[in-house]
Amino acid sequence: xxxxxxKINPPPRGPQTGLEDxxxxxxxxxxxxxxxxxxxxxxxxxxxxxxxxxxVMGALGILQGVGAVINTETGHGLVTxxxxxxxxxxxISDDIPxxxxxxxxxxxxxxxxxxxxxxxxxxxxxxxxxxxAHMQVLIxxxxxxxxxxxxxxxxxxxxxxxxxxxxxxxxxxxxxxLANSLSHAICFMDIQQMNADLLKKNAELExxxxxxxxxxxxxxxxxxxIESLLDLNAELxxxxxxxxxxxxxxxxxxxxxxxxxGFVLVYDREDRIAKTAYRGIENxxxxxxxxxxxxxxxxxxxxxxxxxxxxxxxxxxxxxxxxEAGIDLEPECGFFFVIDLACMxxxxxxxxxxxxxLSSNEMSLMAGQMSGFMAYLEKxxxxxxxxxxxEDLTNRNEQLTHTVQELTRAMNRISALEKxxxxxxxxxxxxxxxxAKASWLxxxxxxxxxxxxxxxxxxxxxxxxxxxxxxxxxxxxxSAAQVRKLVDEGATIxxxxxxxxxxxxxxIRGAINVPLPLFDNLYxxxxxxxxxxxxxxxxxxxxxRLYDVELANRLKKHDHEDxxxxxxxxxxxxxxxxxxx
Amino acid sequence: xxxxxxxxxxxxxxxxxxxxxxxxxxxxxxxxxxKIGYAGEFAESIASYxxxxxxxxxxLAIIFAWTELICGMLLVAGIxxxxxxxxxxxxxxxxxAAMSITLIRGISTGCGxxxxxxxxxxxxxxxxxxxxxxxxxxxxYFDSIFHLExxxxxxxxxxxxxxxxxxxxxxxASHTRPRPGQQRTxxxxxL
Numbered sequence: 001x002x003x004x005x006x007k008i009n010p011p012p013r014g015p016q017t018g019l020e021d022x023x024x025x026x027x028x029x030x031x032x033x034x035x036x037x038x039x040x041x042x043x044x045x046x047x048x049x050x051x052x053x054x055x056v057m058g059a060l061g062i063l064q065g066v067g068a069v070i071n072t073e074t075g076h077g078l079v080t081x082x083x084x085x086x087x088x089x090x091x092i093s094d095d096i097p098x099x100x101x102x103x104x105x106x107x108x109x110x111x112x113x114x115x116x117x118x119x120x121x122x123x124x125x126x127x128x129x130x131x132x133a134h135m136q137v138l139i140x141x142x143x144x145x146x147x148x149x150x151x152x153x154x155x156x157x158x159x160x161x162x163x164x165x166x167x168x169x170x171x172x173x174x175x176x177x178l179a180n181s182l183s184h185a186i187c188f189m190d191i192q193q194m195n196a197d198l199l200k201k202n203a204e205l206e207x208x209x210x211x212x213x214x215x216x217x218x219x220x221x222x223x224x225x226i227e228s229l230l231d232l233n234a235e236l237x238x239x240x241x242x243x244x245x246x247x248x249x250x251x252x253x254x255x256x257x258x259x260x261x262g263f264v265l266v267y268d269r270e271d272r273i274a275k276t277a278y279r280g281i282e283n284x285x286x287x288x289x290x291x292x293x294x295x296x297x298x299x300x301x302x303x304x305x306x307x308x309x310x311x312x313x314x315x316x317x318x319x320x321x322x323x324e325a326g327i328d329l330e331p332e333c334g335f336f337f338v339i340d341l342a343c344m345x346x347x348x349x350x351x352x353x354x355x356x357x358l359s360s361n362e363m364s365l366m367a368g369q370m371s372g373f374m375a376y377l378e379k380x381x382x383x384x385x386x387x388x389x390x391e392d393l394t395n396r397n398e399q400l401t402h403t404v405q406e407l408t409r410a411m412n413r414i415s416a417l418e419k420x421x422x423x424x425x426x427x428x429x430x431x432x433x434x435x436a437k438a439s440w441l442x443x444x445x446x447x448x449x450x451x452x453x454x455x456x457x458x459x460x461x462x463x464x465x466x467x468x469x470x471x472x473x474x475x476x477x478x479s480a481a482q483v484r485k486l487v488d489e490g491a492t493i494x495x496x497x498x499x500x501x502x503x504x505x506x507x508i509r510g511a512i513n514v515p516l517p518l519f520d521n522l523y524x525x526x527x528x529x530x531x532x533x534x535x536x537x538x539x540x541x542x543x544x545r546l547y548d549v550e551l552a553n554r555l556k557k558h559d560h561e562d563x564x565x566x567x568x569x570x571x572x573x574x575x576x577x578x579x580x581x
Numbered sequence: 582x583x584x585x586x587x588x589x590x591x592x593x594x595x596x597x598x599x600x601x602x603x604x605x606x607x608x609x610x611x612x613x614x615x616k617i618g619y620a621g622e623f624a625e626s627i628a629s630y631x632x633x634x635x636x637x638x639x640x641l642a643i644i645f646a647w648t649e650l651i652c653g654m655l656l657v658a659g660i661x662x663x664x665x666x667x668x669x670x671x672x673x674x675x676x677x678a679a680m681s682i683t684l685i686r687g688i689s690t691g692c693g694x695x696x697x698x699x700x701x702x703x704x705x706x707x708x709x710x711x712x713x714x715x716x717x718x719x720x721x722y723f724d725s726i727f728h729l730e731x732x733x734x735x736x737x738x739x740x741x742x743x744x745x746x747x748x749x750x751x752x753x754a755s756h757t758r759p760r761p762g763q764q765r766t767x768x769x770x771x772l
Contacts, residue, residue, distance in 0.1 A: 424737075428734055428737055431730075431734060432731075432734055436663065437663050438663040438664040438666075438667035438721070439663075439664055442661045442663075442664030442665075443664055443667065443668050446648060446651055446652060446655070446661075446664065446665070446668055447644065447648060447668075449647075449651060450644050450647035450648040450650075450651050451643070451644045451647070453647050453651075454617075454643035454644055454646065454647035455643065457617065457643075457647070458620070458643055462618075462620070463620065464620045464621050464624055464639050464642070464643070465639060466639050466640050466643070467636065467639070467640075468635055468636060468638070468639060470635065501689055541635075542628070542631045542635075543631050543632070543633075543634055543635065544627065544628035544629070544630065544631050544632065544633050544634065544635050544638050545628045545635055545638070546635055
């Protein structure tokens with residue numbers, strides 16, 4: 001720095017002006033080189049400005065200097081100075097937007113070329129309003145056109161001399177170096193900013209990747225849960241047996257989550273039938289209906305939200321209720337579910353084998369499984385009901401068939417009875433009609449029965465001969481002429497066999513009357529002493545009686561050998577001329 | 582006119598017909614029983630009329646005696662009373678005709694109606710028979726009570742109605758509905 005101070009303060013002018021010019025040029029070149037070197041390592045615009053002010057003011061012997069880097073897009077910038085009090089610098093800082101608008105009105109005109117540098121000296125800067133009126137040099141540079149600009153104002157020299165042409169050239173070269181350094185610094189800062197942004201983006205990306213990994217794990221777990229839910233549904237879909245359904249539900253719901261102990265109860269309140277399934281619980285047994293109701297009431301009491309709507313369920317947390325019921329289970333998660341008001345149940349699961357609590361996803365999975373299980377349980381119950389109804393229907397059909405057969409038999413019987421009744425009525429009607437009037441049939445029947453009974457009765461000892469014996473008689477008959485001849489010869493006896501009243505009315509002269517009813521008495525008196533060999537002529541008959549034949553037969557029985565009958569009777573006798581009395 | 586109606590009412594009264602019926606029935610029972618017990622005498626009585634050929638006298642005696650008994654019993658019991666009283670009437674008419682013929686022919690014989698030792702028959706016998714015939718006609722037309730046959734039929738009819746009433750209505754409707762063109766007779770309705 002001492003050497004540099006010497007260069008800034010050259011020796012006084014003398015005769016050797018040419019040499020001095022050369023030395024001055026060398027000095028300026030050396031200054032340019034030093035400045036370029038000094039600024040090459042710097043990357044902060046403020047440091048570059050500070051170092052440049054120091055180098056320029058030292059080389060040119062200037063007392064005051066101020067520099068500013070302005071962001072023309074935003075109107076903000078940084079200000080630094082040497083030989084200027086801080087309040088003045090602060091004023092300049094506050095005045096940056098105005099300065100930017102004033103000296104760099106063209107914004108956004110990016111040409112992409114190198115920074116444009118403009119050095120204004122002397123009266124040209126008068127009235128510019130920048131800092132104070134002591135400023136002799138004003139350097140304007142568009143660092144990155146449209147984005148950043150640089151403004152540098154320098155005061156008077158110590159010597160009070162104005163800047164020469166050579167000084168202005170040096171100053172222009174220095175301004176170019178400054179502009180390039182600032183441009184590089186700004187670019188470097190942009191790069192740094194971009195790098196920082198990149199690092200930040202990288203960090204964000206890594207966080208995002210990590211979050212994505214977490215999300216992926218969750219999704220994989222969800223997928224596994226959904227897959228297990230689908231498997232459960234697929235297994236339960238074809239089941240219609242409630243016991244098998246409960247068993248498979250426990251198996252399929254506990255496996256994916258790694259639960260060791262599980263218990264499910266379905267209770268039919270109408271029939272008081274309980275179906276249970278245990279898994280991982282020793283001594284699992286069938287539960288009494290009272291125990292089931294106690295479990296249901298206890299679980300419902302602790303269920304949130306409480307609902308008895310059909311096909312609803314809620315989660316309950318009731319530690320200890322299963323111990324009271326004799327079930328070795330401390331539930332980590334329990335569900336109270338309602339299929340309908342007649343069928344309720346609870347499903348309870350112990351803690352996972354991992355010892356961790358169930359996550360919300362696992363709880364969601366279990367809720368989903370519960371929903372599926374309830375749907376299939378309802379289906380199984382509906383199927384059981386349909387099956388039972390079918391059986392009832394079959395039984396009723398059989399009963400109906402039996403009843404129809406009975407009815408058919410009864411109808412046949414009734415039909416037969418009706419026919420019999422009609423026939424019976426017809427018979428009764430005919431009988432009544434016959435009773436209401438006389439009929440030939442009745443008369444014939446009466447005669448027939450009278451004859452039949454009479455003939456049968458006539459076989460009794462007091463019966464009479466149906467056909468008279470006289471019909472069968474073979475007694476010899478004689479004519480009236482022969483009888484008269486025998487009477488005239490006096491060789492015969494004539495017997496009148498008719499009743500006495502007929503005899504008394506008229507009879508053959510000399511005839512003896514022996515009526516049949518009095519035969520036994522009269523025979524002894526009238527005929528008993530007759531010679532058995534003497535001819536006896538018997539006569540007397542009517543249309544209704546052959547008295548002669550009957551009497552002749554009796555005489556035959558009394559050993560009379562010659563008994564004859566006169567068939568013509570008195571009429572034949574009179575015709576023959578015989579006498580009558 | 583009123584007296585005639587009253588007389589007509591009395592003459593046609595059912596109890597009078599019942600009395601006639603019982604009288605005729607009892608008479609014929611008595612006559613029949615006697616004639617059955619003394620068939621020979623009855624045969625002689627028939628023969629004494631000298632109307633029936635000798636070969637038919639005995640069998641006629643047997644049949645007549647039992648016919649009288651059976652008809653008398655049926656009449657008293659009220660079984661086939663119309664037919665019985667008709668036969669009794671016919672028999673009475675036959676007897677009356679035979680008596681009249683015999684009386685006209687001048688044959689002196691007993692009636693033989695109730696016993697074989699009757700007094701000689703006079704015209705009183707056919708007259709009595711005519712009265713009985715009138716009774717028989719009365720019975721035929723006015724007799725309507727105390728018929729054993731009707732009582733039995735009524736019982737049967739009640740049984741039939743009982744069966745009918747115990748059958749189901751639907752079955753009865755299908756079985757008891759008269760066939761087209763077949764109307765119930767009054768007798769069916771009475772039964």
